[in-house]
Amino acid sequence: MRISELKDFVDQQVEITGWVIGKRSSGKIHFILIRDSSAFCQVVVAEKEVHPEVFEQCKHLNIETVIKIKALAVEEPRAKLGYELHLKDMEVLSTPVDEYPIPRKPSGPDFLLNYRHLWIRSPRQSAIMRIRSKVISAIRNYLDQQGFYCVDTPIFTASSCEGTTTLFKVDYFNQDVFLAQTGQLYNEATALCLDKVYCFGPSFRAEKSKTRRHLTEFWQVEPEFLFARLEDIINLAEGMIVRIVEEILTHHQIDLKILDRDISKLEQVKAPFPRMTYDQALQLLQEKNISAEWGKDFGAPEETKISESFNSPVCIHRYPSAIKAFYMKQAPEDNRLALGVDILAPEGYGEIVGGGVREEDIAILEQRIDQHQLNRDDYQWYLDLRRYGSVPHGGFGLGIERTVAWICGIHHIRETIAFPRTIDRIKP
Numbered sequence: 001m002r003i004s005e006l007k008d009f010v011d012q013q014v015e016i017t018g019w020v021i022g023k024r025s026s027g028k029i030h031f032i033l034i035r036d037s038s039a040f041c042q043v044v045v046a047e048k049e050v051h052p053e054v055f056e057q058c059k060h061l062n063i064e065t066v067i068k069i070k071a072l073a074v075e076e077p078r079a080k081l082g083y084e085l086h087l088k089d090m091e092v093l094s095t096p097v098d099e100y101p102i103p104r105k106p107s108g109p110d111f112l113l114n115y116r117h118l119w120i121r122s123p124r125q126s127a128i129m130r131i132r133s134k135v136i137s138a139i140r141n142y143l144d145q146q147g148f149y150c151v152d153t154p155i156f157t158a159s160s161c162e163g164t165t166t167l168f169k170v171d172y173f174n175q176d177v178f179l180a181q182t183g184q185l186y187n188e189a190t191a192l193c194l195d196k197v198y199c200f201g202p203s204f205r206a207e208k209s210k211t212r213r214h215l216t217e218f219w220q221v222e223p224e225f226l227f228a229r230l231e232d233i234i235n236l237a238e239g240m241i242v243r244i245v246e247e248i249l250t251h252h253q254i255d256l257k258i259l260d261r262d263i264s265k266l267e268q269v270k271a272p273f274p275r276m277t278y279d280q281a282l283q284l285l286q287e288k289n290i291s292a293e294w295g296k297d298f299g300a301p302e303e304t305k306i307s308e309s310f311n312s313p314v315c316i317h318r319y320p321s322a323i324k325a326f327y328m329k330q331a332p333e334d335n336r337l338a339l340g341v342d343i344l345a346p347e348g349y350g351e352i353v354g355g356g357v358r359e360e361d362i363a364i365l366e367q368r369i370d371q372h373q374l375n376r377d378d379y380q381w382y383l384d385l386r387r388y389g390s391v392p393h394g395g396f397g398l399g400i401e402r403t404v405a406w407i408c409g410i411h412h413i414r415e416t417i418a419f420p421r422t423i424d425r426i427k428p
């Protein structure tokens with residue numbers, strides 16, 4: 001059985017296999033902290049309760065010793081997770097060959113990242129990985145239930161989708177190709193056969209900025225569907241985010257506790273999310289005495305200021321078309337604006353969703369490709385989608401790591417993926 005199930009076994013004897021993560025002693029009593037794949041727990045070893053040999057063995061347990069124990073499960077209000085184990089018997093399954101390199105006392109992020117392969121074992125990091133896994137399954141279930149097909153899009157690509165400055169170049173049999181920044185253009189192709197599609201995979205961006213919101217390799221889910229109006233796109237994203245939060249609140253209370261997450265903040269996330277135009281967001285910033293110039297994208301400080309006013313994520317639409325990707329459709333009422341939306345997470349976690357309606361007009365698309373100094377030849381296959389059987393469509397991309405960072409309430413997104421890739425880190 002697992003530590004997370006202790007609440008169902010109070011005052012009963014349980015058998016658990018765990019890894020020692022800490023130990024302290026006071027003569028006649030040892031306190032051993034163990035972890036398993038579900039949580040962590042303190043094991044109390046009283047001299048009079050166990051065989052003398054076991055008591056002696058407990059004295060010499062080092063970090064990452066693997067033990068199989070028989071113990072009584074006890075309710076303990078002072079324990080973080082509410083339970084404690086009183087040891088009856090113990091067997092050592094594996095003894096570490098050396099002292100564990102990560103000390104119990106807090107270490108700096110660089111040190112920990114060098115030992116990422118071991119750091120992920122800590123209760124906090126494991127909790128984040130469990131939550132991430134659930135975020136992903138919640139998204140897949142949500143989209144499957146809405147009739148979306150998962151179509152995997154290529155990672156080696158011949159051209160850029162999101163601007164040329166953040167492309168990773170790869171040598172592909174003596175030809176330069178690029179790692180995908182998004183699967184979106186390919187989604188548009190598959191949507192025209194399957195209507196509702198999504199891709200779910202890694203995206204690569206050579207982001208030179210060292211922020212707490214940018215990785216060079218991150219995961220995105222990108223739904224795309226036909227006849228999508230901007231409000232349909234916002235509704236789909238809103239429903240997905242609400243579902244993610246519900247699933248985590250329902251199934252991951254222990255993990256949220258391990259992370260010390262203030263869950264009242266997550267409980268306030270309810271549809272409908274506030275929606276405003278880019279112009280209204282500028283006005284809101286002005287009211288907060290932040291000068292933001294029309295025509296510029298919001299940076300982290302502006303996004304934080306905007307989201308501070310709301311308990312739920314906030315949807316900002318109709319950004320200036322000039323700062324958005326070439327394929328974004330212009331607003332019919334004002335062609336300086338794009339029919340696009342960004343959704344900002346609460347509590348300053350920034351943009352988690354970017355999406356919008358795609359331009360259908362082939363002439364406008366060709367113009368925009370030129371304006372963005374992209375090579376028209378590279379996009380002939382994409383323009384074919386407008387030449388044959390073209391209908392309005394759109395979609396969005398939701399970044400998994402930023403979403404997980406927000407749900408978990410952690411500062412830097414490098415902790416939301418098992419092995420983060422950033423501008424200055426490629427190992428382990």
Ligand code: ATP
Nearest residue numbers: 205207213214215218351352353354397398399402
């Ligand atoms: P930003 O302006 O914050 O760099 P973006 O506008 O370039 O992001 P999009 O192209 O809209 O991002 O990508 C869709 C989503 O993917 C974003 O909303 C975000 O959640 C996520 N994302 C984008 N870039 C990164 C990155 N470098 N690291 C982690 N997640 C990212």
Ligand code: MN
Nearest residue numbers: 342351353354
């Ligand atoms: Mn964006």
